[in-house]
Amino acid sequence: MADVFHLGLSKSMLRGATLAIVPGDPERVKRIAALLDDAEFLASHREFTSYVANIDGKPIVICSTGIGGPSTSIAVEELAQLGIRTFLRIGTTGAIQPHVQVGDIIVPQASVRLDGASLHFAPMEYPAVADFGCTAAMVAACRAIGIEPHVGITASSDTFYPGQERYDTVSGRVTQRFAGSMKHWQELGVLNYEMESATLFTMCASQGWRAACVAGVIVNRTQQEIPDETVIKATEQQAIAIVVNAARKLLSE
Numbered sequence: 001m002a003d004v005f006h007l008g009l010s011k012s013m014l015r016g017a018t019l020a021i022v023p024g025d026p027e028r029v030k031r032i033a034a035l036l037d038d039a040e041f042l043a044s045h046r047e048f049t050s051y052v053a054n055i056d057g058k059p060i061v062i063c064s065t066g067i068g069g070p071s072t073s074i075a076v077e078e079l080a081q082l083g084i085r086t087f088l089r090i091g092t093t094g095a096i097q098p099h100v101q102v103g104d105i106i107v108p109q110a111s112v113r114l115d116g117a118s119l120h121f122a123p124m125e126y127p128a129v130a131d132f133g134c135t136a137a138m139v140a141a142c143r144a145i146g147i148e149p150h151v152g153i154t155a156s157s158d159t160f161y162p163g164q165e166r167y168d169t170v171s172g173r174v175t176q177r178f179a180g181s182m183k184h185w186q187e188l189g190v191l192n193y194e195m196e197s198a199t200l201f202t203m204c205a206s207q208g209w210r211a212a213c214v215a216g217v218i219v220n221r222t223q224q225e226i227p228d229e230t231v232i233k234a235t236e237q238q239a240i241a242i243v244v245n246a247a248r249k250l251l252s253e
């Protein structure tokens with residue numbers, strides 16, 4: 001029987017793991033597990049697909065979060081109930097600065113809290129900040145394969161459309177709060193949009209858990225709206241290699 005409500009997992013299934021890689025997309029879980037040793041499929045419920053595996057003989061869990069803060073908060077909370085204390089997100093993202101290229105890698109230090117779920121963990125004054133050591137491991141993992149990541153601030157939104165200032169195609173409108181918001185974030189030096197890091201960083205920082213994120217740029221909003229499928233796959237694969245190497249480094253400490 002499972003020990004937690006949604007993930008279909010029990011503590012005995014996790015080989016004593018304390019570190020998890022948490023992609024958004026369930027399909028990505030298998031691709032990450034394929035790079036690890038002794039990978040074993042555990043469960044698939046709703047948006048939550050999980051594997052357990054080893055890196056250099058140390059156990060690691062891979063579990064998808066689905067899209068957005070609410071489902072991310074469930075995955076992270078239930079993984080924490082099972083003993084996980086370090087969470088490494090690997091995702092895709094849309095850049096908003098002209099100098100960030102499609103195919104580039106972003107490692108956020110902190111996130112603008114355009115979500116709602118993070119408010120269920122800490123008030124708005126509290127920063128959605130990544131763990132320094134895990135973020136340094138992500139940056140080192142990038143440099144180890146010759147990639148210089150963009151390290152900075154991400155805007156993390158509950159919605160893909162209005163929250164990232166995509167205008168409704170029927171009405172042509174976006175609510176007042178978000179009209180002109182992309183330009184404002186650009187002026188404030190924000191690098192990109194994604195949808196989970198604000199919740200992940202806030203809930204982990206406020207509960208003494210560690211979290212970091214790596215994101216592959218699949219679109220640049222100053223140039224195009226629809227990503228190329230082959231670019232998505234190649235960029236994801238690079239970000240997967242980085243998160244696996246960051247996990248390896250953290251597990252060896």
Ligand SMILES: O=P(O)(O)O[C@H]1O[C@H](CO)[C@@H](O)[C@H]1O
Pocket residue numbers: 023024025066067068090091092093160193194195196
């Ligand atoms: O590729 P993933 O991890 O899902 O991340 C990004 O892609 C989804 C939107 O298309 C959101 O989850 C966003 O954060």
Ligand SMILES: O=c1cc[nH]c(=O)[nH]1
Pocket residue numbers: 092093094095160164193194195218219
């Ligand atoms: O533009 C984008 C691309 C990926 N993910 C997002 O959340 N936004």
